[in-house]
Amino acid sequence: MAEKKRAHILGFIQNGVNSHATGMWRHSKDKVGWSYTRPDYWEHMARTMERGLFDAIFIADELAPYSSYGDSSDATVKWAVQCPTHEPSTIVPIIATATTNLGIGVTLSTAFEHPYSMARRLSSLDHISGGRVAWNIVGSYSKSEWDAYGAQMDDRSRRYDRIEEYIHLCKLLWNSWEPDAIIADKASGIFADPEKVREIFYEGEFFKCRGRHFVAPSPQGQPVLWQAGSSDRGRDFAAQHAEAIFAIHPDVEQMRAYSDDLNARVVRSGRSPGSVKMIYGVQPIVGETRAEAERKFDEIRMLLPREGSLAMLSGQLSVDFMKFNPETPLEDIAIPGIQGVKDALVRSGAGSTVTVGEAADIYSMRFAMPAVVGTPSDIADQLEEFMDEGGADGFMLLATYTPGCFEEFVDLVVPELQRRGRYRTAYAGTTLRQNLLQN
Ligand SMILES: Cc1cc2nc3c(=O)[nH]c(=O)nc-3n(C[C@H](O)[C@H](O)[C@H](O)COP(=O)(O)O)c2cc1C
Structure with a gap:
């Protein structure tokens, strides 16, 4: 019989006062004794996740x-809707120094930065x-x-055209140094063989580049490529380029449909099925007893500010929901923003219509992810079902109060998953790619 999958686990956060669950900054257990602006908070968070053998933060x-x-942006600022948020790559070296195995996923936008500097930064971080x-x-x-950068927002299709070209150029740069390009011969003084460091001459629709990659090959050669687009274009892009x-x-059911669809696209792009890891978002709320977990869930829900929730939903879907009656079905509204978020919200009603008001509440609490609420055993049951029936390879854990929610998961849920043989007991390797490929 085939061995059952072991879960990959990641902790999903932002470098800011509040991550995705709106209002958590005022939870009585949030950042007690910690400041998100300081290294020691990130060191502790990273060490906690590494203690729990997470694939990555x-x-x-x-x-x-x-x-x-x-x-x-009044409501965004007023209710701390993912605001303030600091630049994400600034904490990568802090996390890297505090840990030895934990991967570090960093979100960086292709919209306003040239691929040349992006490739360089990512090689340096690797x-x-x-x-x-x-x-x-x-x-x-x-x-x-786009407003902040003084630019006109492209439509989705053009954004993906641009991203395709962007990744192509980054890969040209990452692959431009031969493995044996560095000689470092002190006697002759020759450091590297220029024949083995290709100069890139690129001229595309969106970018031009002439130059050599400024960083020698990093341990992974290129970062693990991660993607979260879920429109048709987004899925094709992921099937072609993403590793996770x-x-x-x-x-x-929706997880299963998505896993099957994405795997079919992966095969159509000439890759083997399963070569893109499917990591699904969940919001775990764990208690020693079911009653305690439910009490925690209610406490979290009480802290959501409706106006802040609407501001967050408006931002992510790029629609002004102030203009809509909260009773309007979300399904009827076309959105230029994150298609995957809208689709997940529409389906959150399990067959009944989800209104704008309901969508805002669901969204600001759990980002349209399933809330998995209960004892460690309840949570492990659900995660097992998502792997076995939904095709999940692992889970992105949506933060509530930090770092407490991750400490609880590590102390309570990880041992339960390990006991069931559904989670690693040691890292397979030292690179993120090695650990992601581990079962
Ligand atoms: C689960 C999830 C998480 C995402 N996280 C981010 C993020 O942190 N930053 C960001 O700019 N976009 C984020 N996105 C947006 C996507 O990367 C993508 O740009 C967007 O969904 C538009 O593509 P789509 O229409 O194919 O979904 C996220 C999307 C999803 C579904």
């Missing part, structure tokens, strides 16, 4: 406060972490980001 990001709600970096490739879906995908599906 995964740093989400956007480039500016959401401003779609009422054409203003070196400094000893080969533990993943790049969450995003193209900036929110109008506020992060998706949100509210139930096991």
Whole structure:
């Protein structure tokens, strides 16, 4: 009989006062004695995840406060809707130094930076972490980001055209040094053989580049390529380029449909099925007893500010929901923003219509992910079902209060998964790619 899959686990956070669950900054257990602006908080968070043998800490990001709600960022600022948020790659070296095996996923947008400097930064981070970096490739879906950079937002299809070219150029740069290019012969003084460091001459529709990659090959050669697009174009892109995908599906049937669809696209792109790891988002709320977990869930829900929730939904879907009656079905509204989020929210009603107001509440609490609430055993049961029936290879854990929610998962749920043989008991290797490929 085939061996059952073991879960890959990642912790999903932002480098800011609040991650995705709105209002957590005022939870009585949030960041007690810690400041998110300081290294020791990140060191502790990373060590906690490494203690729990997580594949990676995964740093989400956007480039500016959401401003779609009422054409203003007032509500975003007022309710700390993923704001303030600091630049994500600044904490990568801190996390890398505090840990030895934990991967570090970093979200960096292709929208306003040339591929040349992106490739250089990611190679540098991969070196400094000893080969533990993943790049969450995003193209900036929110109008506020384009406004902040003084640019006109492209439509989805053009954003993907641009991203395709972007990745192509990054790969040319990453692959331009032959493995034996560095000679480092002190006697002759020759450091590297220029014949083995290809100069790139590239001229595409969006980018031009003439130059050599400025960084010698990093331990992973290139970062693990991660993607979270879920529109048709997004799925094709992931099938062609990604090594792992992060998706949100509210139930096991949707996970199964998505896993099957993506695997079919992977095969059509000439890759073997299963070569893209399917990592699904979940919000775990664990208690020693079911009653305690449910009490925690209610406490978290009480802290959601409705206006802040609408601002977050408006930002992520790039629609001004102030203009809509909260009773309007979300399904009827076309969105230029994150298609995967809208789809997951529409389906969160399990067959009944989800209104804008309901969608905002679901979204700001759990980002349309399934909340897995209960004892360690309840949670392990659900994660097993998502792997066995839904095709999940692992899970991105949505933060509530930090670092406590990850400490609880590591102390309570990890041992239960290990007891069932559904989770690693040691890292397979030192690079993120090696650990992601481990069963
Ligand atoms: C689960 C999930 C997480 C995402 N995280 C981010 C993020 O941190 N930053 C960002 O700019 N975009 C993020 N995105 C947006 C996607 O990367 C993508 O740019 C966007 O979904 C538009 O593509 P799509 O229409 O194919 O979904 C996320 C999307 C999903 C579904």
